[in-house]
Amino acid sequence: MRRLLLTSSFSATADRLATFLEGSPRNHTVAFIPTANLPQGSDGYVQEARRAFTDMGCQIDDLEVSTADPETIRRSLEEDDLIYLSGGNTFFLLQELRRSGAADLIRQQVDQGKPYIGESAGAVVTGPDIGFLDAMDPRSAAPDLESTAGLGLVDFRLLPHLDSEPFAGVTRKILDRYGDDGPMVAISNSQAVAVHGQCLTIL
Template identity: 30%
Template sequence: MTKLLLTSTGLANQNITNQFLQIIDKPVSQIKIIFVPTASRTDEEIKYVHESKKELLDLGILENNIKILNLDSPVSFQEVEDFDVIYVCGGNTFYLLKKVRETGFDKIIIEFAKTDKLYFGVSAGSILVCPSIDIASPFDENDFNLTDLTGLNLTDVIVSPHYKDEEKTIIDDFKKKSQYEVVPLTNEQALLVIDGETKIVE
């Protein structure tokens, strides 16, 4: 059973937090998380990574139960199989896709998602598991000239995080061109995907 919780900004409110805990369904002090900050390269992006980790610690998750993976070397499934959550932070979506491919972490995420555990995405981390990351093109710089923008395809919808009303024209144009359903998410919303069934959490 594939379980995805795709957000713009992480545990942005109590409903998203409650959903997070409900899916994992074990005492907070026992929850073990793989935390992936790789997409964050600028000072501002790194600041949000620190905020995301603080949210987890404030929730009661133990520091020792959070393993940081920077994706600077190949990853094996054995490194993640004993964890409950893969939590992928935001940043540059193109860089993130490049790094997960280079390290084989794309295949690890797909395998992990088949084991009835939770994939939690923040911004770029949410876009990553969609059929395509092309939705990031108006917002992130593709400074690696990636041409294959195929995502991990763990859901058949495309999320557009950080949605604001002034982006409506951009998103509407993208919807017209896309063969997939496009779900805009504000900073206070998340998309829950359980075995292909989707629900907005806000």
């Protein structure tokens, strides 16, 4: 059964992780993938997520898929207890997940029941397509990305940061433009989506 926790801001919703896991995350190892943040100007939210995990007693296993060798990627994704993908540029993230081979390995692990935690870009990339996010994330950050088809771990498009600054205006524009094109779930920075198989819950 696929298990995913999709958030706009992990640090703001980290208190829901235990509910999602149905138990304490203490002593869990986390394959911590900050790749989406590389094109960004700051990494504050990445550091906040890191602190949130460590405050809960998790052990961080940093995995930068844009530079890691294939064996390191395989080991981390297969052996760690949780998979976490940070926020940042969704197009760059998808490009690097495909280029590194991590996309297929993540799908395999999630299909086997390993919990996946995605924040912002890390949440959006789980859907059927990420093209709708071009008003928020510049595609120019991913010049080698040939397709905007996502990982397909969920059958809906996740729109993060609904009505949350500095994205309040652009999220409403995205909803107006793409909201009727297929299933879309929009969440604010204080909300999270828990997926257990076919069951979806807003936390």
